[in-house]
Amino acid sequence: MDRRTELHRRERRRYVIGYGGSLLLTLAVFSIAYIYGIQRPGVFFSIGLLGLVQLVVQLVYFLHIDRRRSSREDLDLILFSTLVLLIIIGGTVWILGNLAMRMHMHAM
Amino acid sequence: MRRAPSHSYPGLNLGEDHASAHKFTEVVTFGFWVFLMSDLVYFGLMFAIYITMIDAQAGGPGPHELFDLKSIFAQTLILLTSSLTVGLAMLALKYNLPRGRIVLWFGVTLILGLSFLVLEIRDFMAMAEKGGIPQRSGFLSAFYGLVPLHGLHVAAGCLWLVVLGIQLRVMGLTDLIMSRVVRLALFWHFLDLIWIGIITIVYFGGLSYG
Numbered sequence: 001m002d003r004r005t006e007l008h009r010r011e012r013r014r015y016v017i018g019y020g021g022s023l024l025l026t027l028a029v030f031s032i033a034y035i036y037g038i039q040r041p042g043v044f045f046s047i048g049l050l051g052l053v054q055l056v057v058q059l060v061y062f063l064h065i066d067r068r069r070s071s072r073e074d075l076d077l078i079l080f081s082t083l084v085l086l087i088i089i090g091g092t093v094w095i096l097g098n099l100a101m102r103m104h105m106h107a108m
Numbered sequence: 109m110r111r112a113p114s115h116s117y118p119g120l121n122l123g124e125d126h127a128s129a130h131k132f133t134e135v136v137t138f139g140f141w142v143f144l145m146s147d148l149v150y151f152g153l154m155f156a157i158y159i160t161m162i163d164a165q166a167g168g169p170g171p172h173e174l175f176d177l178k179s180i181f182a183q184t185l186i187l188l189t190s191s192l193t194v195g196l197a198m199l200a201l202k203y204n205l206p207r208g209r210i211v212l213w214f215g216v217t218l219i220l221g222l223s224f225l226v227l228e229i230r231d232f233m234a235m236a237e238k239g240g241i242p243q244r245s246g247f248l249s250a251f252y253g254l255v256p257l258h259g260l261h262v263a264a265g266c267l268w269l270v271v272l273g274i275q276l277r278v279m280g281l282t283d284l285i286m287s288r289v290v291r292l293a294l295f296w297h298f299l300d301l302i303w304i305g306i307i308t309i310v311y312f313g314g315l316s317y318g
Contacts, residue, residue, distance in 0.1 A: 077142065089156040089159070093156060
């Protein structure tokens with residue numbers, strides 16, 4: 001019973017840490033946008049970076065994906081899907097961006 | 109397929125108190141991950157289209173006229189909090205807390221999910237008033253293909269919450285119901301991940317490059 005309560009507390013803390021972390025990152029993103037203005041160079045880059053960090057925080061603390069052997073199959077699946085995504089998104093943006101450039105449309 | 113019998117999913121699992129439900133859950137949860145990842149690829153396509161369409165505004169209203177960051181901020185906080193509460197419902201189930209506790213966290217999650225949808229629909233209506241309708245430009249078509257798709261997922265999640273809440277009342281904590289709660293929690297967390305992509309790429313990306 002005692003061990004269970006302890007485990008419960010530990011898992012709940014995990015969720016709260018994930019929530020707190022995500023909250024801080026969200027606040028950071030919006031305050032950066034608010035203070036510096038969204039069109040300053042470098043601002044979108046930092047927002048994107050913070051978004052990426054938040055994705056990882058939520059994957060680890062909410063979805064419990066880590067490098068432990070036991071959740072490897074999930075991690076493999078996520079990594080493979082990410083690869084597919086990068087190919088799809090990267091490929092689309094590259095090809096259509098190139099097309100836009102050659103057609104002298106607005107610069108991408 | 110899986111080696112460790114009792115702790116394969118360190119957090120999103122049912123633990124040793126529910127050994128039989130846990131064994132069943134492991135297999136279907138992995139299957140559910142496969143579904144989520146194919147859904148992710150679908151979202152990825154919509155993101156790709158949006159990125160290529162940012163400039164295609166055809167003289168119509170663009171991100172600066174249409175996006176309301178205050179409302180987006182509120183929606184972000186609401187969705188993030190609901191991700192926590194659905195996790196707490198999961199834990200209540202896992203550690204055999206009284207059933208009322210699960211229902212309570214389900215209720216809070218449902219209210220947060222519905223408030224998110226209300227804010228989102230209000231945003232769409234405000235956008236439509238300024239002429240931001242799907243058929244106005246490629247940019248707006250891409251926007252309305254992506255963001256409401258996420259909203260539709262949230263709406264489906266809300267419906268799922270209601271149905272599962274009723275099933276919980278009627279059928280009790282059977283193995284099947286418990287494994288459904290695990291999948292619902294997974295789905296809900298996944299929606300929050302997609303939302304991070306949406307605020308970063310659709311809203312901030314749109315404002316930076318649109």
